Amino acid sequence: MQRSDTVLKQVMAAFERESHLKLQNHPIHMTFDGGALTVAGEVPDIASKKRLLQLTQVHSEGQRLVDRLRVAVNPPVGDGELRTRVCDRLVQAVDFRNCVICARVKGQLEVLRGTLDEAGNDGSGVVEVTVEDGVVTLTGQVISLSHRRLASVTAWWVGGCRDVVNLLELAPAEADGDDEISDVLQLVLETDRRVRAEQITINVENHRITLAGWVATEAEKRQAEQDAWCLDAIEGVVNHIQVRA
Template sequence: MQGSDTVLKQVLAAFERESHLILQNHPIHMSFSGDTLTVAGEVPDVASRKRIIHLAHSLSGAAELVDHLRVRVVSPVGDGAMRDSVCERLLQAVDFRNCVICARVKGQVEILRGTMDAAGNEDGSGAIEVTVQDGVVTLTGQVISLSHKRLAGVFAWWAGSCREVVNLLDVFPAEEDNDDEITDALHLVLEIDPCVHADQITIKSLNHTVTLEGWVSSEAERRRAEQDAWYLDAIDRVVNRIDVRA
């Protein structure tokens, strides 16, 4: 197996070719322990983070990868404010109107809506607990579909100033993940995002790669649609072929 310094050089070279970005102000560290590769450091955005992790996994030959990469936040907010922002988005979302929403505050669980007894009844859609520590949002609990799980993760990123989202939500009844599921989840996200005209964008998913096509009226909207795709769980690559038409 190659040394960690060699793998790091290969990963950064491939990253620069693919993204045309140089991470000279964002130091990345890699280290092996047996067949396990640990990747740590800070990156400018979620897209860079996912690209680095995907390249490290594919180029290192490691049996297991430990991800300690975080997104650098220019204007951080406190953990409490971030937790409140994530919870507020979940409370206001139509797709989670029957879901119990909880926040973990100073080690204690505070139920913000519903009761735990109602979470699993026929009208309920599960329960989500939000924890924030050092700018990292962790979601635990249970939801009724993979799309709901992915949507909850995107809401956490939308809250802003987030360094990472750890989405540990269980899905019940269990669903098999596939390309159609990823496409459906991203359709849902784009339809909810007020900054994107979802009806002008088509989505194709293949082996955890999402391709976006269609047209929008500004470069900002084009970038926003791509960013929403990167926010989804289990996305390794996003190909943005959206045209900008004034």
Template sequence: MQHSDMVLKKVMAAFERESHLKLHNHPIHMSFDGGALTVAGETPDIASKKHLLQLTQVHSEGRPVVDQLRVTANPPVADGELRTRICERLAQAVDFRNCVICARVKGQLEVLRGTMDQAGNDGSGVVEVTVEEGVVTLTGQVISLSHRHLASVTAWWVGGCRDVVNLLELVPAEADGDDEISEVMHLVLETDQRVRAEQITIDVEDRRITLAGWVATEAERRHAEQDAWCLDATGGVVNHIQVRA
């Protein structure tokens, strides 16, 4: 087994080759503990975090990877404020209009919209939001893969999240494959008002998302890529979108 420093060097070298993002002033650390490789540190955005985690898994020699990477919140947002923002955003989202929205505050469950009986009776689903030190945890149950993915994306869109842990259950159970990821990626881009979804094409193979097409600005190109990285359990993102003035 290679020393963790050697793994870190390989991961960082691959990151520099493959990404336009830079991690200057964002130190990353790795260590082997109990047979697992832990990667820790802070990254400037979700794309850096997910890309680093993916590369760590590639170079971990099959060992489990423990994710302790956090996104830098700039400016920082207090846990209570972040929790409120996410709950409000979910409550306003058309796709979650029938969901019960809850917040976990100091160990106590607060139902912000709907009732728990409602969630059980009509199968509308329930999303519970917990925030601790900037890490957002989503629990409860939803009725489709699109809802599950969109819950994560919505939390990241709010801004101020250091990480999002999506533990939402899917009822009824549904396989999450390339077609499903492509479908929800289209939905995410159509929902994001910062990008023009009709100018972007999406291809998904082995959970790896490839974006192509053209946009008017570099910022729009980056927004589309960030949206793709916000999805749970993707196999990577390739951004072939071109910028045309």
């Protein structure tokens, strides 16, 4: 087994080679304990977090990973405010209009829309939001993989979120695939007013997303990539979008 400092050096070198971001002001720590490798620290955004985790998996010889990476938030947002933001966004989202939306507040369940009896109805579901130390945890049940991924994107989009743990179950069960990822990312880009989805092309192969096309600014290019990284259960994002003034 490699030492954790050796893995860290390999991961950081690989990260620097493939990312425009630098992490000098965001120290990352790795420790082996009980057969697992814990990765901890703060990163500037979701893309950095997921890229670091994937590179760590590659260089850690298949060790089980414990994710303690958190996205830096400045200024910080209180757990109550963040929970309200996420719940409000879910209530307003068209794709979750048939879902029961709940919040876990100080251990107590508060139903914000619908009733729990409705959660099992056809075309329905339930999403419960818990927030602790800036980490949003989503539990409950939804009707498709797209809904499951959209719930994570919704949480990341509200601002102030340090991490999202998506524990939503599917009913009925559904096989994942490249077409599913492509379709939901297309919907995400079309929903995000910060990007022009009609100018961006999406290709997904073995759960790895490649973005192409052209946009007007570097900020728009980065936002499209961030949107892709917000999706759960993907193998990576390659951004070939060109910037044309």
